[in-house]
Amino acid sequence: MSGNERGTIKSRHVATRNDFFVISTKPISMLRNYAKIAVRNIWKHRLFSIINVFGLASGLMICLLAIAHIKGAFDYDNFHPKRNQIYRVLTDVTTKENDRTAFASSPLPLAATLKTYSFVENTARVVRTYGEVSANTKKMNFLTFAVDPSFYQLFGYRIVAGNAATRPGTAMVSQKTAEKLFGRKNPIGQVLDQDGIGHSIITGVLANVESRSHLRFEILISVSEDIMARFDADKDWNEFSTGYTYALLKPGTAAAQLEHVLPELSRTAKTNLRGDGIKDYSFRAQPLSGISPSTEELMNGTYEPQTSGLSAEMGVGLVTLLMAAFNYINLTLARSMSRAREIGIRKTSGALRWQLVGQFMAESVLLSLLALALAFVMLEMVRPMQFVQQWLIAGVAWDWKLWSVFIAFSILVGLLAGLVPARVLSGFQPAEVLRSRTGLKIIRGISFRKALIVAQFSISLIAMVALVTMMRQQHYMATADYGFQSKNVINIPLNGVPFERLANEIDKLAGVEHVSGIVQPFGHHGPTMQVKSGQNDSNPVVAFQFDVAPDFVKTLGLSLVAGKELLNTAGTANLVIVNEEAVRKLNLGDSRSAVGKSVWLQDSTEVQIAGVVKDFRFTSFVWEIKPLILRPQISGVRYLQAAVASGTNANVEASIKGIWAKLSPYEPFEGQWYDDFLYEHHSHADDLHFMALLLGISFSIACLGLLGMVTYNTQTRVKEVGIRKVLGAKIAQIIWLLSRDFVKLLAIAAAIALPLGYVAGYAFLASFAYHVSIGFETLGLCFGLLLFLGSLIITTRTFKVASGNPVDALANE
Known part of the structure; x- marks a missing residue:
């Protein structure tokens, strides 16, 4: 066989092995090859893959909780059959200083006026009432509201026993309220009595309303027009903060018709306007489907979640996820030299840059999907926590729509996390690789990877200082000397x-x-x-x-x-x-x-x-x-x-x-010792447990990232360590040589985070008249823990290399 023939066969063989990069342009074949190579690389670098999967899973788990809560916020009041026809009337108040305030409430006479319009089918008012409720020889405080009998024609709260209270002088109670007042007795037909309202006969029991509704209550009392009028004795439209007004439009009626008459009503109402410092007020309609999540801060607001709070929750999740993405970027770039040689060979073989980007993105997406599976397992572990049940996922329907969002979000995370390494690594030129020009610098010699480590530990340390401050304040309130005897005193509800x-x-x-x-x-x-x-x-x-x-x-x-x-x-x-x-x-x-x-x-x-x-x-x-x-x-x-x-x-x-x-x-x-009562009331253990979980996840991600970096750094310097040991270097000197750069990074992170954590802690304490101080006991503890964990990781990995046999390290030289 001639030399030309051998060259032809060799070139064909190379083309065949690299047809993924050169020949194949079919999407299915290309994706299959991407997946194969991604699986091989993930398996080859198992430690780094585990670190990345755990980090991404932790961040995804928190984001999934936030997404579920956000989804639940949009599900509020969806169970009402006539929800698309119901509107709440808001009141915009302007003071004489031209400050505008929006109220969720409105004047009580507005309901009767709206009912005169042909396009309004019915109206209902909801007014908060106060005072103890007496029933079954008990007197207790409940979350009670007086409503028009028409309330049950507008809303569809689920009745578990009896019938709706559609007549004045009747009432509905929640299941929990029925148990508190009557135990195992049948509550139907029992009599309630509240100061200012009088006697009410219970006609039905409602399912407990704890979530998925902007209205929450324990007792609803249907009252007559005379009693409702007591809440607005003036009846001249000047009192707009007493109750809420809801209008049910007839089927097929556009909301514009209601919006059209509200300005006219406000002009009529304010002709006799009187009020301290009030210059003007007007009405506007808010659809029931638009109440939650609330995009504005309303006075006399109800129980709908605020977009600001949802954004904060999502922000916490994204910050945690960003730290995990830092790990992925960091570890991928840390292995840039070995991947650079791979890229050089593939480019020499004819691979295009977009094909290399696709390969790296495929690895990232695969890791993200693996992380999604682990995130689901972690989600199931934290789901029973009371904080999670009460504040995040209560009443959320876990349907295919939500899972589709989860999957799409995880794929997006994988694409974004892999974008930076893919673009950087795919941009290496073969000639640069041979000259080892793969350094990634930001400014003044600080590498991008080191900056990411500093950012990770800074975020974790800030969170730790803030959380420790919160925990100390809660413990202080739960165990402090109030000035009265709480030890050896028992509280017994009389019931x-x-x-x-x-x-x-x-x-x-x-x-x-x-x-x-x-x-x-x-x-x-x-x-x-x-x-x-x-x-x-x-x-x-x-x-x-x-x-x-x-x-x-x-x-x-x-x-x-x-x-x-x-x-x-x-x-x-x-x-x-x-x-x-x-x-x-x-x-x-x-x-x-x-x-x-x-x-x-x-x-x-x-x-x-x-x-x-x-x-x-x-x-x-x-x-x-x-x-x-x-x-x-x-x-x-x-x-x-x-x-x-x-x-x-x-x-x-x-x-x-x-x-x-x-x-x-x-x-x-139900008796309870007083010191136990104070501790349970102020320790907020469930909230702190969840926040401690977030902190643990944050530190775990940062520590795993540091572990991966130290591991890679020591692996690439094995021969250098062997040479130094042959030349007489001691183990302690080698450990310091390998560790000092990472210790400096921890010190920089502490210098950045401790002042910011101090500010964050005092921002929390500012709302308390009596609070703990933030001193060495907090900052020193947090910094000491950071230094201990970081040093433990660094020392254990560097000691293994430093104590190795130099003959083994130089055997392949």
């Missing part, structure tokens, strides 16, 4: 059991030191009212008022600085105990001189100050100490509180449960 009867039984128990009661336990919020130092005082003070039982001061260990404790109910109807802040705000002088003076409560009741207690923190830590009024009024007590001797908790609790079983055999015992 209809007479206070005196239960108190008498508990007071007889061994170990019980004091028994009292309160309308609502300290440590969160409470009822407020206006208090005046004089009957004609024009500057009332807003104070918190708690109805309490006798012996309250001793039960909670409060410090009485002046006056006396109220030990019984005789002659105490017009006596109150106040705190020092109330004395200051009411200008009553010092504590001693305030005793015996009169103040006037919001309902014009004159009461006399019997005692003054030392200031303590009885509300949320968001506020500074506020004025406090303790009024002895057993009729308002909803919780019994018992202080017990140390070491007797278990015995006393068991005895109280026995007493409760006799007095209320059909109601569960």
Whole structure:
């Protein structure tokens, strides 16, 4: 065979092996070849592939949660059969300073006026009501609304028992409310009573409304026109913040017809406009399908999610995903030398640049699809978390549309993550590869890959400082000294059991030191009212008022600085105990001189100050100490509180449960120790667990990226290490040689992140009147953990290379 023939055969053989790059232009064949090569490269570099798949899966999982929540936001109120015909009327208010504010509410007389138009089929009003609800010998607070009987003709909330309350004087309750009030009893036909509303007969039970609706409620009371009119006594269109107005248009009616009449109604309504600082107001219609997600901040808004919050959630997911993409870019470019030789050979064989880009993009998309599968597994693991269930995926329909979005999103992520390495690596020229000119620089010698590592650890460290700050603040609120006794005190919701009867039984128990009661336990919020130092005082003070039982001061260990404790109910109807802040705000002088003076409560009741207690923190830590009024009024007590001797908790609790079983055999015992109540109420454990998960994912991605970089760096310097060891270098010197660049990167990340994390932490703490400080205990802990993890990764990988046999390292030289 001649030399020319051998050359021809050889060239044909090369063309055949590389027909993927040169000959084949059929899409199916080309994609098949892309997939084969991608699988081989992924399998060949398994460590880097695992790092990339885990990182992308973590970011995808968070993005999938955000996407599911966003999808759920668009599903709000889709279950109403007439949703396309329903519109809510908004009110735009302009002040005399020309500041515009949008209200989700509107004047109550608007509904009757709209009903006179021929294109309006019906209207309904929804008004928030306040006050305790009495039923089945119980008095409890619920989320209650007064509605027109026509409400059920507009909306389609699911009824699980009974019938819709379509007559005045009837009511609907949610399943949870029915259980709280009536236990296992049938709620249909039972009577509710709320102050200002009167008696209402329950005609049906609604499915619990926790998500997928902008309206959330526990009780709906259908009221007459007379009762609805009480919420707007003026009836002259000046009160636009009381309730919500909904209009049901007749089938086939365009929304433009409603929009056309609203300006006319607003012009008529504002002819007698009066209001402090109000210059003008107008109405506009909002379709029910457009309420969620809300694109604007509305006063008196309902429960629809805001686009700003959804954007923030998606932003967290994208930042996490971006860190994973950094890893992919980083590790791919780190292997640029070996891939560059591959590219040089393929280009010499005739491959076009777009074909090389396609190969790298195929690898990236395949990794992203593998990551999607892992992300689904991770999603199933976090789905049971209460935070995820309550705030992210509650009520979301996981249908084929959502999964199509997931798949499309993961493919898009793969394409975007592979774009930079594909363009960079496919642009190498064979001549440059032979001269090793593959360095990728940004500015002043800082490599792109190092910048990505700094960015990853900076983001993780900022998140860590912010999260540790939040955790410390939550723990502080859950365990801090509020100024009253919370240890060895038990709170017992009365749930209809007479206070005196239960108190008498508990007071007889061994170990019980004091028994009292309160309308609502300290440590969160409470009822407020206006208090005046004089009957004609024009500057009332807003104070918190708690109805309490006798012996309250001793039960909670409060410090009485002046006056006396109220030990019984005789002659105490017009006596109150106040705190020092109330004395200051009411200008009553010092504590001693305030005793015996009169103040006037919001309902014009004159009461006399019997005692003054030392200031303590009885509300949320968001506020500074506020004025406090303790009024002895057993009729308002909803919780019994018992202080017990140390070491007797278990015995006393068991005895109280026995007493409760006799007095209320059909109601569960819900007593809770006060310190446990404060801890559960303020620790927000579910929220912190989810945020800790995000932080763990963030740090895992960053650490895996560092692991991949260190591994590749040590692998490429094996022969250099062997030569240095032959020349006498010690293991510690070699470890430092291989590690110092990465340690510098961690130090740079800390220098960037710690100040930013400090600012982020204080931005969170700014909303609290009482909060922890951000000092060395926070910044030092976060930096120490960063340095420990980074050093552990760096040292373990470099020690393996540094302690190796130089003969093995130089064997192939």
